[in-house]
Amino acid sequence: MIVGFTSTGEGWDAKIDPRFGRTEFILIYDEEKDELKAVDNREVSDMAHGVGPKTAQKIHELGVQVLITGNGPGGNAAEVLKNMNVKIYIKAGGMGIREAYGAYKANKLESIGG
Amino acid sequence: MRLAIASGKGGTGKTTLAVNLALKASGTMKTVLADLDVEEPNGSIFIGGETVDEKQVYRYTPAWNQKSCSLCGKCTSWCAYNALIKLGEIILVMPNLCHSCYACSELCPDGALPMEASPLGTIRHFSRGKLDFTESKLNIGLEQAAPLIKQSLNYLDENFKDHDLQILDSPPGTACSMMEAVRSADYVILVTEPTPFGLHDLKLAVETVRQLELPFAVVINRDGIGNDELDRYLKAEEIAVWARIPHQREIAELYSRGEILFDKVAAVDDALSDILQRLEGLS
Amino acid sequence: MKEIVILSGKGGTGKSSVCSALAHIKKDNILVADCDVDAADLHLIMAPENVPGVDFYSGIIAEIDAEKCIACGLCAQKCRFDAISLYEGKYRVEPLDCEGCAYCHYICPVEAIAIPQQNIGNYFQAESRLGFTLVHARLNIGAENSGKLVAKVKSIAKEQCKKEGKDFMLVDGSPGIGCPVISSLSGVDYVVLVTEATYSGLSDLERLWTLLDMFKLPGACIVNKADINPSVASEIRKFMQKKKIADLGDIPYSEDFPKAIAMGRTLIEENETRWRPVFEKIWKAIEEKI
Structure with a gap:
């Protein structure tokens, strides 16, 4: 499974960025390979319009299957995500990445849609 | 007056x-x-x-015509409002973000983005x-x-x-x-x-x-x-x-x-x- | 850190009066962001120290190079916003009309149209008279994209709030239900609505709530000028019950509101014995909810 996180930093010790579209980084954890990599999203988060859909597109391109985030995507991004095969877990805002991953594994996060 | x-x-x-x-x-x-x-x-x-x-x-916003689209993705780079998103083999239109500039519709080489009316x-x-x-x-x-x-x-x-x-x-x-x-x-x-x-x-x-x-x-x-x-x-x-x-x-x-x-x-x-x-x- | 937006x-x-009163109550543990960027007024009460503003760029605007322009007219013909017109034999962009779509930039046969980033306003971060930090902004006249400036003010405020270790960030939002309001909602923990006991107040509250509902945000409401029309006030309360909006209580019609603004004071400074208990109670109710 490929797990994605909206994140304020680049490693396991970073925190979940509660924002979806304007998240600074997207962290990708490949469970099979046990590999964590960071994708800089600041170019997108600085755009004037439609950052939600653009971030969603990026998440799609990165092959994310499960996304852990904070507030949940706004209307436009949600529209894009509906068309993607990704399960979204919300309300992890402020948690560390490791903590959020643990919470997801323990079924303690709220899921929406998908 | x-x-x-x-x-x-x-x-x-x-x-x-x-x-x-x-x-x-x-x-x-x-x-x-x-x-x-x-x-x-x-x-x-x-x-x-x-x-x-x-x-x-x-107002008029583009509607994607899958049949004629060659998936070149140019529309998504033209759109200044990120109202067009390419997800693999689909192009998604976000009417909420569209400013009705017609650029994508008129420039699309395949004519795959005709403008359609949506309520304002x-x-x-x-x-x-x-x-x-x-x-x-x-x-x-x-x-x-x-x-x-x-x-x-x-x-x-x-x-x-x-x-x-x-x-x-x-x-x-x-x-x-x-x-x-x-x-x-x-x-x-x-x-x-x-x-x-x-x-x-x-x-x-x-x-x-x-x-x-x-x-x-x-x-x-x-x-x-x-x-x-x-x-x-x-x-x-x-x-x-x-x-x-x-x-x-x-x-x-x-x-x-x-x-x-x-x-x-x-x-x-x-x-x-x-x-x-x-x-x-x-x- | 909790983020509360007032709409x-x-x-x-x-x-804004409610916002400044609440900020005063919590002045030692708060940061305030004025996101009514179109008509930002909080700084008039908070009197922040004078700091230089930071230019803010967002979106693009078309610019035609008269040297390169061959006056073919294609841009003017294609522009859906009537932003390009002929002036002394050359085409020119009217910046107030340009929506920054860049269509003209793509089609100009001689590449005479550039699309530079547009300066849409300034933002400021300063220490207020009451000690807490105020982040505020000024949108240029006729500028679009106030949503982006709101997002900027919020992100600066949030960072600063974390740095200062404050527990609360209070956001004064814009009126209406359009782009600056939608932008002010991102990442918010709680929404406080301030309405008034008038039919206009009720009607606007209903439309705003429909929007908030789309974002599934929890909210509470204060009815200001409640005694000006008790029957509308009770209609508002019925609406709140129906929509499960928490009731933060009523505020009676009071001349203290305009008086305090006129003197550049918070309501707490205007009449401490009268208003401190009112706003302490409201704040306590908000804190319990979040």
């Missing part, structure tokens, strides 16, 4: 003035009032009246006695107030061209939607109140109408609260004050019930007479 |  009633700050009494002035004016001349505060229109609360016409307003809001035409009244309402969740205002002004041109007086109740602020409403006017009345907030926002509104090179005057509402800073500013800038509406609790109470003021409060009726006289002097 | 739908309901 097209008169825009505007204010930098919200809640200064713009709608109150527009509604009362329009109703009073309609007694002596052919008048139409257009509520262009499309995000939060309130004129109809005071005017009511019978619905004469109701019109859905549409409604324009309603009411009549109360001799007054014609239009209300434009933006669909909730949409962000494009300015295009709806533009279409509402077209509606006025089409239907009320021969009216002696067209009054526009503008959206508050000085951003794009206020500009769109005000710029087509022959004259602007800025409504303010004598508080530092009122003055601060009035200065912005004055800067705006001056930039648009529109003639304007000020009406002071809630005269008597606050301080004399406003008067000093108006004097220094040589801005005409057309009327003053006193601060009275009675007015606030009538307003809260959605009632018309000028037939009940003499001070309001006097202020309106002054304004109408000034308007007459212009033409 | 009103309708202008003039007392939103």
